[in-house]
Amino acid sequence: MTKKYDVIVIGAGNAGLAAAATAAATGMKTLLIEKNVYPGGCATSFRRGRFEFETALHELANVGTEENPGTIRKIFSDFGIDVNWHIDDTAFRVITADYDVTMPAGVEKFCCEMEKNVPGSYDSVRAVFRLGKKANEAFKYLSSGKPDPNVMMTKHRDFMIMASHSVDTCLNALNMPQRAQNILNTYWSYIGAPSDRLDFLFYVIILDRYINLGPAMPIMRSHEITSAFEDSVRRNGGEIWYGTKVEEIIMKDGKALGVKIGEKEIYGSKIIANCHPGCSFGSLIREDHIPERALKIHNARKNGAQFFTMYIGLCKDAASLGINDYTLILYDSPLSVKQYEGCRGLDTSFIMVNCLNCAFKSASPEGTSMLYFTSVFTEDILKDVTTEGYKDFKNHVAEAMIKRYEEKAGISITPYIEEIVTSSPATFARYINTPGGTPYGYEVSLWDSMIARILNSKNERLFGNLWFVGAHGERTDGYNSAISNGIDAAKSAIKEIKQDRETIA
Ligand SMILES: Cc1cc2nc3c(=O)[nH]c(=O)nc-3n(C[C@H](O)[C@H](O)[C@H](O)COP(=O)(O)OP(=O)(O)OC[C@H]3O[C@@H](n4cnc5c(N)ncnc54)[C@H](O)[C@@H]3O)c2cc1C
Missing domain, CATH: 3.50.50.60 (FAD/NAD(P)-binding domain)
Incomplete structure (x- = not known):
């Protein structure tokens, strides 16, 4: 043969x-x-009417700038792939029952903003990023071929110590005030596990990539x-x-x-x-x-979390609607463990809302804007949904998302909706077969x-x-x-x- x-x-x-x-x-x-x-x-991306919606990507980690490139930029350059990136200078805005903060990208700016919101937190937050840098260096060494255990034990000692401890354990050991821990743990939903079950080493690697290099998105959507x-x-x-x-x-x-x-x-x-x-x-x-x-x-x-997403095209521009954040994350509780628990049922307590026009204005035609809504579910939300009830289920989740956004962000979007598309876990299963x-x-x-x-x-x-x-x-x-x-x-x-x-x- x-x-x-x-x-x-x-x-x-x-x-x-x-x-x-x-x-x-x-x-x-x-x-x-x-x-x-x-x-x-x-x-990928798809079109509805005047809008081209990004299906999944909110931000790509590890891209960086030409002067300070991350692994992804280097990989693309090796393949001769030229992507026109937007690197945002804001990491996220997060609103919970306890706080409403906007955190900048860049380690020093991030630590200073945290200190402003949580006095006395600077040193412990800075220490996390120092460990993140070390973890990334050790990780590069580990991935480069056959790592020498002696080098791991001497040069990358912190890596070995950090491995297998939870985020909660390590942030407590660094004496980080609880409120700063809560803000820092915002990213758990990008990974899908809460801070008591998330390994610290992994989390600091991710944090370092997002905050240090800044969130990146391709101007021409993922299709680029x-x-x-x-x-x-x-x-x-x-x-x-x-x-x-x-x-x-x-x-x-x-x-x-x-x-x-x-x-x-x-x-x-x-x-x-x-x-x-x-x-x-x-x-x-x-x-x-x-x-x-x-x-x-x-x-x-x-199996990992299920997603429900909603893509909305608005017939008004972002600024005049009062939308100023590229990434807005809405949680009920400030605690990641409770936030995770709140993602079990249909009425999820977490949504993320992205407005690409806040990253680059020209993302949709002049006088319009787009919002992407995302909720994650940590248990199977389709298990009790019948074929006949599927449409009602989708409408229920979509309406709950809009209501939550309008209430928590204080922004009215309903009168300006020109296009709306929803994707349930069943939609994703059909497209990606997971x-x-x-x-x-x-x-x-x-x-x-x-x-x-x-x-x-x-x-x-x-x-x-x-x-x-x-x-x-x-x-x-x-x-x-x-x-x-x-x-x-x-x-x-x-x-x-x-x-x-x-x-x-
Ligand atoms: C709403 C949303 C937001 C997200 N936000 C981000 C973000 O901001 N940043 C980030 O980094 N990640 C984000 N992600 C996660 C990220 O998109 C995924 O983790 C990643 O793209 C998965 O890639 P994959 O290689 O597993 O392939 P998949 O995307 O799962 O694709 C698998 C492919 O294999 C094909 N396939 C499967 N079976 C067969 C078969 N039998 N024959 C032929 N073809 C087959 C499928 O059709 C599909 O095209 C997000 C995801 C979603 C849904």
Whole structure:
């Protein structure tokens, strides 16, 4: 049997695109197969009337400026991808029952603003960012190949100490006032786990990337990133098949031989699946080919949060409506643990509202503005929704979101709504094929954080030449993480292909 492709990638989400671009760039005969008719998975945009709405991205971490580039900017530059970025100078505005604060990007500005809001907090908040910087340096060393345990114990001692402690434990150890902890913990919803279950090391890495380098967004929406990746794959000779669903991964003796599309079989040396294992076991891979350990690992984990989003086009500009914040986060309680609990039922106590026009005015036609509403749900909100009740369910959540926003932000938008689109977890499940439509993979926890997953990655390679990549992967959710995860898997596949070739030669 002749192998047609070196690498077959299933799914053109962030991780799949990055994997295919990496494989193609090293001269591997690459095929990328995507069931939708466009690239990106979550990472895309769509038009309604006069508006182009961003589907998912609020802000990308780890981009930075040309003078102070983050990993993502460097990765894109290596691929020859030129994205026109907007880097915002505000991190977020957060309103809870206790406070209403707007936090700037930039570490020093962030710490000073925190001191203004919570006197006596400066030193402990500054210490968090110092640890964040150290954690990022250690993480880079850890990711660079074979880390030397002695170097980890001496040069990166803080990294070892921080690992496996919760955010709450470490912020208390730094004597940070509770109110400052609450404000600092605002980002938990970007990861999907509360501060008592979130590993501190992971959190400071994320904080450092967002606050130090500033939140970034592509001016032309996510499509600018994904079409540039697509271009990179094709420029390097890779093939992309859109509108094509992989129905089976052909397995034999613990190895993946290729993929099945209808009656057609396509063969490849290495397969990279940008698919959630939960949706792949039993549908893409036949049960008798799934190692028991893989099922146990999957069952031990909890699927990530579900999302409900709403995209609104307004026939009035943001400033005249009194909308001044790019990212406004509304929580009931100031405590992240309570905020997480409040995301269990239909009437979520958390919404995030983004107005792209506040980042760059020209995001929609003059005299108009756009708002993206996002709520996350930590339990399955669709479980009691019937087919007949689906429309009412969507309307209920949408109306509750608008009401909450109008009350808490004190801004009236209802009379100016020109376009409105809602996406429930069912919508996301249809587009990205994950359990409950989660874009967050598996929920992170103290035993299953990014560091634990990376350290365990070799033990979790249970399918030989088949890799699962995406938000469920080692680096967890988010554009930045999924892209890096896809690149890591492709590099590992390329290395093995080269070794196989040397053995044959
Ligand atoms: C509303 C919202 C807001 C978000 N905000 C942010 C943010 O501000 N910053 C951030 O970094 N992240 C954010 N995220 C999270 C981020 O978008 C995701 O974590 C990330 O994009 C997931 O990438 P992925 O590689 O797992 O691919 P996915 O987006 O899950 O895509 C998987 C792709 O694989 C395809 N596929 C699956 N099965 C098959 C098959 N059998 N055959 C062919 N194709 C298949 C799917 O069609 C899909 O295109 C947000 C997500 C949402 C929904």
